[in-house]
Amino acid sequence: MRRRAAAALAVPFSAVMLAVSSCGSIPEDWKTPAFLQSGEEEVDERLPTVTGPVGEEPEVSFPDIAPPSEQISGVVHQGEGEGELVRSDDLLLADIVDYQWTAEGEAEKTQSTYDTGAPVLLQLSQMNEEMSADLVDQPLNSRVVYVFPPQDPAQAQQMGQPSPEPGSTVSIVDIQGRYGKGQTVPGEQTGNGGGDLPTVEDAGHAMPEITIPEDTDPPEDLETVPLVEGEGPEVEESQQLVVQYTGVTWSDGEVFDSTWVAGKDGTPFTFIAGAGQVIEGWDTGLVGHEVGSRVMLVIPEEMAYGEDAAASGAPSGTLVFVVDILGAVDSQPAPEEPASPPAEPEEE
Known part of the structure; x- marks a missing residue:
């Protein structure tokens, strides 16, 4: 998932001067x-x-x-x-x-x-x-x-x-x-989409297989399809989410990004829901689902990277994601703005 903008998460602790990266690949x-x-x-x-x-x-x-x-x-x-x-x-x-x-x-x-x-x-x-x-x-x-x-x-x-x-x-x-690296949601996948929507085959601790239906136009609106029903709390806006994901383009079904590709190797991805750090389809489509869920998102162009996506090197058109919601953590509150000093009285 390519972020819309690089937004650093300020962690106000002396022992924490960290950023997300990846290594290793053992499930x-x-x-x-x-x-x-x-x-x-x-x-x-x-x-x-x-x-x-x-x-x-x-x-x-x-x-x-x-x-x-x-x-x-x-x-x-x-x-x-x-x-x-x-x-x-x-x-x-x-x-x-x-x-x-x-x-x-x-x-x-x-x-x-x-x-x-x-x-x-x-x-x-x-x-x-x-x-x-x-x-x-x-x-x-x-x-x-x-x-x-x-x-x-x-x-x-x-x-x-x-x-x-x-x-x-x-x-x-x-x-x-x-x-952990290679971690997926614990529940059994009870749905796989299908019909006029893509189908998803569970691959365990590996990249899921997403198949786009032939000779079918993508839906005009955002579609969210639960594949695994989570049993945790509902995701709320402003929480930090921990996820695994795979994204393909509707036009050809090719994978353009995934936490399972070489170099990431199953390293969970984190972002703040509803904060504009990711595309609108993610901010809108994942909120309200339970932690432990696997969700398929079918995201129209205007809620993905827009008409000018190709010019910026982003995937264009309707996108399909399969997302495992591993965790949702409340974000640190924004630091309080220092109080402004009182204005000095004007001299008469």
């Missing part, structure tokens, strides 16, 4: 979970003490030492079970809480997804190994703490950034879920 059901060490490893005693269940805002106490001048991290709580271990090419669903550690035993909370009710999506393949090492091979419901030393003021100035706050930044990452 989810064929992977063998990595070995999980029993028990919890000893953690650096300079880390803050973090208590409370994963899934709730943690309680944090800071040791009576100066904030560390080097980056340290550790797993402070390990989830139970080996069924769903984090893998190095996963897209993680995580809650993150940030603190600014300013002096011995003193810190101030600066950000929290628990406050906004909107966890974030982290693409592990975009994290450096030093940051991802504590996350990979951990089960869901694990908690990792990172301490980042302050940035050098001269370096910040050189990069055009504001002067860093004094002290170290602390990020607490709670692993809430994962989306």
Whole structure:
């Protein structure tokens, strides 16, 4: 799915400077979970003490030492079970809480997804190994703490950034879920379209086969056909969706884009529904379907790339997509605009 415009998703957390990319191609059901060490490893005693269940805002106490001048991290709580271990090419669903550690035993909370009710999506393949090492091979419901030393003021100035706050930044990452490479919706495909609409053959952990009906004109309006009935919550506008997809042109049935092609290899795609990041047919056609659904979208030209699509290198005419809705996550609220200072009274 080609985005209409490049719209960066601002994630306001020190530990999250990531973007979506892809690597690897082993289907989810064929992977063998990595070995999980029993028990919890000893953690650096300079880390803050973090208590409370994963899934709730943690309680944090800071040791009576100066904030560390080097980056340290550790797993402070390990989830139970080996069924769903984090893998190095996963897209993680995580809650993150940030603190600014300013002096011995003193810190101030600066950000929290628990406050906004909107966890974030982290693409592990975009994290450096030093940051991802504590996350990979951990089960869901694990908690990792990172301490980042302050940035050098001269370096910040050189990069055009504001002067860093004094002290170290602390990020607490709670692993809430994962989306794996090659993952598809779990339900059985009970419909395949047909009639005057395309037919779709389920290919498991591979690109679905989409067949356009012969000697048939495309529909004039947007058509949405459920192929797998999901059992999750309904997709809402402004949510971040996690999907697999394949798109073909009605005119010749040729695939022009898919998360299953070489180079993507089943890497889930993310976007914000209803925000104009994708074509109108997606923004309109996916909202209201349940998470876990597979949906066929038959999108007329005016809700796809328009009459001038070919001139910009985009596929033209009516398009057909098969989309697996793997997840829907509430988006971070937009930052509040600073209040304008009151106008000074005019002199008489």
